[in-house]
Amino acid sequence: MNRLLKILFFALVVKPVVFFCLGLNVFFKARLPRTGAAIIVANHNSHLDTMVLMSLYPLLSIHRIRPVAAADYFLSNRFLAWFSLNIIGIIPIKRRAGSAHSTLFDECHNALNNGDILVLFPEGSRGAPEQMSELKRGVHHLIKSRPTLNVAPVFLHGLGRALPKGEALLVPFNCDVVIGEPIAFVDDAKQYIHNVGKALSLLEAQCLTRQCAVTDDQQRES
Amino acid sequence: MFNLPEHSFYMMLFVTLLLVTASVARLLLKVKNPQTDHTELKQRIQSWWWMIIILFGILIASPTVATVFFALLSFLALKEFFSIVPTRQADRRVLLWAYLAIPAQYYWASLNWYGMFIIFIPVYVFLFLPMRAVFIGETKGFIRSLGTIHWALMLSVFCISHIAYLLQLPVLNEQAGALGLVLFLIFITQFNDVCQYIWGKALGKNKIIPKVSPNKTWEGFIGGVATVTIVAGFLAPYLTPLTLLQGLVAGALMAVAGFVGDVVISSVKRDLAIKDSGTLIPGHGGLLDRIDSLIYTAPLFFHYLYYLHY
Numbered sequence: 001m002n003r004l005l006k007i008l009f010f011a012l013v014v015k016p017v018v019f020f021c022l023g024l025n026v027f028f029k030a031r032l033p034r035t036g037a038a039i040i041v042a043n044h045n046s047h048l049d050t051m052v053l054m055s056l057y058p059l060l061s062i063h064r065i066r067p068v069a070a071a072d073y074f075l076s077n078r079f080l081a082w083f084s085l086n087i088i089g090i091i092p093i094k095r096r097a098g099s100a101h102s103t104l105f106d107e108c109h110n111a112l113n114n115g116d117i118l119v120l121f122p123e124g125s126r127g128a129p130e131q132m133s134e135l136k137r138g139v140h141h142l143i144k145s146r147p148t149l150n151v152a153p154v155f156l157h158g159l160g161r162a163l164p165k166g167e168a169l170l171v172p173f174n175c176d177v178v179i180g181e182p183i184a185f186v187d188d189a190k191q192y193i194h195n196v197g198k199a200l201s202l203l204e205a206q207c208l209t210r211q212c213a214v215t216d217d218q219q220r221e222s
Numbered sequence: 223m224f225n226l227p228e229h230s231f232y233m234m235l236f237v238t239l240l241l242v243t244a245s246v247a248r249l250l251l252k253v254k255n256p257q258t259d260h261t262e263l264k265q266r267i268q269s270w271w272w273m274i275i276i277l278f279g280i281l282i283a284s285p286t287v288a289t290v291f292f293a294l295l296s297f298l299a300l301k302e303f304f305s306i307v308p309t310r311q312a313d314r315r316v317l318l319w320a321y322l323a324i325p326a327q328y329y330w331a332s333l334n335w336y337g338m339f340i341i342f343i344p345v346y347v348f349l350f351l352p353m354r355a356v357f358i359g360e361t362k363g364f365i366r367s368l369g370t371i372h373w374a375l376m377l378s379v380f381c382i383s384h385i386a387y388l389l390q391l392p393v394l395n396e397q398a399g400a401l402g403l404v405l406f407l408i409f410i411t412q413f414n415d416v417c418q419y420i421w422g423k424a425l426g427k428n429k430i431i432p433k434v435s436p437n438k439t440w441e442g443f444i445g446g447v448a449t450v451t452i453v454a455g456f457l458a459p460y461l462t463p464l465t466l467l468q469g470l471v472a473g474a475l476m477a478v479a480g481f482v483g484d485v486v487i488s489s490v491k492r493d494l495a496i497k498d499s500g501t502l503i504p505g506h507g508g509l510l511d512r513i514d515s516l517i518y519t520a521p522l523f524f525h526y527l528y529y530l531h532y
Contacts, residue, residue: 023301025501129311158305161314171314172297172321174305174500208496209305 002086007059009087018055022048022162023174025208031152031179032056036064036115038150041139041183043132043200044121045160048170050088052156052177053119063089066111067119070095091118105142112146122196129160135197140189147185153196154179155203157210176207226282227399229460234278237409241270265505273503273512277408281401285389286332288404292386293328297321298509299378302500307370307490312360316368319354320375323347327383334390343380348372378510381517384524394463394531402461403527410457410473411519414450414480421445435488443481450477463531472526476519483518487511 018024033040042049050067057065071092074084084090091107108118120142122135143149158175180203186192204210226234244267252260280291304317323343330339352368388403395402422442430438451473458469487510491499500508 023298023305023500023502027501161309161311164311167314169314169318171318172301172304174302208498208500 003063006063006087006089010055010062011059014051014055015059017170018052021170021172022052022159023172024052024177025174026056026177026179027206028179029056031181032154033117033150033152036117037112037146038152039112039118039120039139039143040152040154041120041122041196041200042154042156043204044123044126045129045131045156046126046163046165048159048163048175049121049126049156050119052159052175053154054088056177064116065089065119066091066116068093068108068121070125095124105138108142109145112149122193126160126165129164130157131160132197132200135193137189137193139196140192143185149185151183151185151196152179152181153183153199153203155200155207157204157207174209176209178203178206227397227401229395229398230401230405233398233402233405233409233461237274237405238278241267241274244270262505267505269503269505281404285400288389289328289332289386292382293324295509295513296324296328296379296382298502299382299513300324300374302502302508302510303374303378304371306494306496306499307374308366309370310360310363310367312358313355313367313371315358316351316355316371319351320347320371323375324379327379328386331383331386331390336387339383339387343375347375377517381521382513384520385516388524388527391528391532395461398461406454406457406461407476407520407523408516410450410454410476410523411480411516413453414446414477414519415484415515417449418442418446418477418481421449431485434485434492438481438485446481447474447477450474462527464527468530472523475526476523479518479522480515483515486518487514 040053042053050069054062054065054067067088067090069084069090069092071094074090075081075092085092091111093104093108111118120139122139123133124136125133127133139151143151155178156175157178158173161171162173162175163170180199183192183195183199186195248260248263248267251263276291280288300321304320309317327339327342330342351371355364355368385404385407388407389400391400391403393400398405418438419442422437422439422445425441425445426437426439428440429436430440430443451470454473454476455466455470458464458472459466462469462472464472487499491497498507499510502509503512506512
């Protein structure tokens with residue numbers, strides 16, 4: 001039942017909105033991991049990021065894509081929790097310190113064992129429109145035990161203009177989705193995260209709409 | 223067939239045959255040189271098939287469907303424009319109002335309300351958008367931003383909407399109907415692109431504006447204008463109320479205008495250091511890359527025709 005609702009939601013809402021209200025310039029689509037287990041690491045500017053990444057997949061395999069999302073935000077009320085868990089299929093994760101590292105990623109490991117594709121935003125939260133914040137080390141912790149896992153970097157540009165943090169009004173813009181080569185595993189967490197950041201900024205340079213990143217101080221503060 | 227006016231029907235048939243010829247020629251080329259990579263040519267011709275099928279489909283369906291389609295075309299073009307040019311984060315609400323001008327503009331066209339159609343964007347929207355922006359209160363980059371937004375609206379909404387208004391003009395050439403005008407405009411515009419390209423490839427030597435577009439040559443330009451002028455002269459009496467002589471002038475006007483539209487959008491892309499404005503049409507690039515010349519030919523053809531016959 002939920003699977004059907006999910007397919008309907010993506011077929012009737014997400015895909016049409018992504019096509020008409022956004023419009024994507026997808027570069028190197030062949031690099032996108034087709035099957036799991038795999039991880040997509042992307043920059044994060046908007047709630048649309050997850051929708052856009054999932055919309056790249058055919059309807060019948062969308063249930064394989066599992067965005068890893070903050071429990072404190074997405075499970076904050078009953079409707080949002082039901083929607084996030086059943087329609088989007090998020091893996092909730094507790095952001096607050098205090099929870100043990102060993103159990104933190106249990107559900108992520110289950111999903112990977114199951115052959116799913118995880119979507120991770122190493123920036124943690126959406127941040128200011130079209131600006132990258134510091135990357136967190138969680139990804140490295142998660143894949144330490146799976147050094148051969150396919151980790152594909154994806155850079156999204158323009159979604160922070162279409163629907164930035166704190167806005168409910170979607171303004172149509174074409175957005176870029178640039179997919180990179182898999183990131184090789186290295187033991188040193190700091191080095192690994194640095195590599196991820198570098199891979200993402202290399203992809204940013206290939207964006208078609210990058211010219212529009214004209215920000216103004218007023219918006220940066222809010 | 224499909225209750226279409228005879229001349230418009232034959233014109234559509236002719237264009238379809240041209241495309242069949244192009245597809246066959248490509249297949250022969252593939253057989254002759256199997257090593258060379260023809261992916262782009264293949265994509266281009268495939269995209270032409272889609273564009274022609276969609277265009278003929280909506281033109282056959284009804285004037286209302288066609289008007290909605292051209293409104294959608296304006297929307298996609300405007301969105302592409304706003305996406306590649308620098309806009310401020312503070313302008314999001316202004317941009318939304320700019321988008322809302324599209325349904326209004328096409329509604330005036332569908333009502334055949336010429337006075338409103340012709341001043342709505344150049345006067346009312348022109349005065350309104352800066353006012354909306356002032357209430358947001360961000361003055362840094364105000365001039366550039368508002369200039370860009372209005373320019374984008376003029377090009378992708380005001381100019382393109384003239385195609386929809388052609389469908390509202392009283393029919394003077396009964397055998398071609400209102401469709402004939404649209405077919406004539408779009409065919410001559412695209413034919414001009416192709417002619418200038420072929421003449422340039424064949425004879426091109428002296429560059430016109432190397433800084434903007436290194437592939438544009440005097441030979442291509444003059445060859446294109448001459449060919450299009452003659453073809454338009456003979457085609458005009460068949461599809462439009464224009465006489466042969468008026469058709470020749472229309473052809474020359476559209477050939478020059480099409481060239482200008484092409485290089486204006488090229489300048490925009492060169493300024494932004496991008497090659498294509500988007501990836502909507504495989505093998506062609508973005509929508510703006512395809513309709514760049516139409517932006518200039520549509521209003522100029524419309525007003526030339528309107529002055530002479532309405």
